[in-house]
Amino acid sequence: MDNYEACRYTRSMGDTTADKLTIHITGGASPEKIGAGELGTLLQALEQSVTAIAQRDDPDTSSETKFALLSIDAGSVKLAFSIPSSYSPSISLLCSRFASGDISDLPEKCRRAVMSLGKWCRDRSFTIDWLLGETWIGSISPALDFRFEAAPQLRGSAALVGTIRTVGGEKPSFRLRLSGGDLLACSCGEDLARQAGKYLYRRVSVEGFARNNMLTAEIASFEATAIALAERKLGAAFDSIRERFGSAFDAVDVDRFMSQVRGE
Amino acid sequence: MAELVLLDTMICIWAFKSEATPGQEDKIRQAQAFITSLDEEGVEVGISAVTLCELMVALSDENRLEGGSARDSARQVVKADCQIAGTAISCGASVLYTEDAQLLKMAAPFISTKPMPPIGQQELEL
Numbered sequence: 001m002d003n004y005e006a007c008r009y010t011r012s013m014g015d016t017t018a019d020k021l022t023i024h025i026t027g028g029a030s031p032e033k034i035g036a037g038e039l040g041t042l043l044q045a046l047e048q049s050v051t052a053i054a055q056r057d058d059p060d061t062s063s064e065t066k067f068a069l070l071s072i073d074a075g076s077v078k079l080a081f082s083i084p085s086s087y088s089p090s091i092s093l094l095c096s097r098f099a100s101g102d103i104s105d106l107p108e109k110c111r112r113a114v115m116s117l118g119k120w121c122r123d124r125s126f127t128i129d130w131l132l133g134e135t136w137i138g139s140i141s142p143a144l145d146f147r148f149e150a151a152p153q154l155r156g157s158a159a160l161v162g163t164i165r166t167v168g169g170e171k172p173s174f175r176l177r178l179s180g181g182d183l184l185a186c187s188c189g190e191d192l193a194r195q196a197g198k199y200l201y202r203r204v205s206v207e208g209f210a211r212n213n214m215l216t217a218e219i220a221s222f223e224a225t226a227i228a229l230a231e232r233k234l235g236a237a238f239d240s241i242r243e244r245f246g247s248a249f250d251a252v253d254v255d256r257f258m259s260q261v262r263g264e
Numbered sequence: 265m266a267e268l269v270l271l272d273t274m275i276c277i278w279a280f281k282s283e284a285t286p287g288q289e290d291k292i293r294q295a296q297a298f299i300t301s302l303d304e305e306g307v308e309v310g311i312s313a314v315t316l317c318e319l320m321v322a323l324s325d326e327n328r329l330e331g332g333s334a335r336d337s338a339r340q341v342v343k344a345d346c347q348i349a350g351t352a353i354s355c356g357a358s359v360l361y362t363e364d365a366q367l368l369k370m371a372a373p374f375i376s377t378k379p380m381p382p383i384g385q386q387e388l389e390l
Binding site: 233253 | 285
């Protein structure tokens, strides 16, 4: 078990302790050169870059967890945050990609955030040093050119089943908790968003168009076109299939069939 | 979030049947009672794409495979077993239920893998 795996294991054991993450902006940065709004955008990207990895690796990671600002030092360009210890492996993984700049294996949300951090450093000729505890773990320098190989995507109609967890936003959308635990953002029209609001916390089936990453089969985006309640009726579903196709299945000798299709 | 379990092909076919192949009568009762118990427990149930394909093959007249031959058997088994176990793991299933002895053995180190519980013990097993 390497360090990253060990940390993930610790997270899965319900670790609730905190670590310290320090961000030090160097290269001539000073408060008058960084506006408050710009700093806000920067910190948002910083948080997003880490939480996207944490949520990918552990679907139970709360989207409410935030970095807590502990201190501002060294001319207001050294900021220390208290972070859940469970985030440390995500930070280590992220910083390990700074050496090469290849972020192909990181989640899309993380890549977007990292690209914006990289652009900010390039535009300003600043460097962002990352320290976990007191240990330097990586830097985003102006020379660093982040890149990733965008996987080809396949668009097709799809139907998903899950529970609506949140609805709304500037653009009409809702978030669906899928059976496997993933939280999927679904774009939709305003009418459908209103309908999703009525079904908040209910189990629904959603029809629409999905863009799947062809390498990982992950859903990169989902555009919903219809929602219906999907109260679970497992027994009824099996009864329905038995009623319609039971006679065809009756003709199947299970042991022989399995032996033939799987070659056992 | 409800627990998710994955059902393998044999269990689905037995649950869909109404007439048993001689000697497999108990399996139908067991599978149907198992589905009922899963329903009552509120467990999420999934099947893999491999199982979906196999069910469609089972329904297809020309693929009833009477007297068919095993094709490149070792390779087919490895592919199907890995795909089903991989689906269960990647979907976050807590248990893979299968009556396939080879799949039981192969998947066990990676995910909780069990045969259908006997009738009467199904609630206990869940």
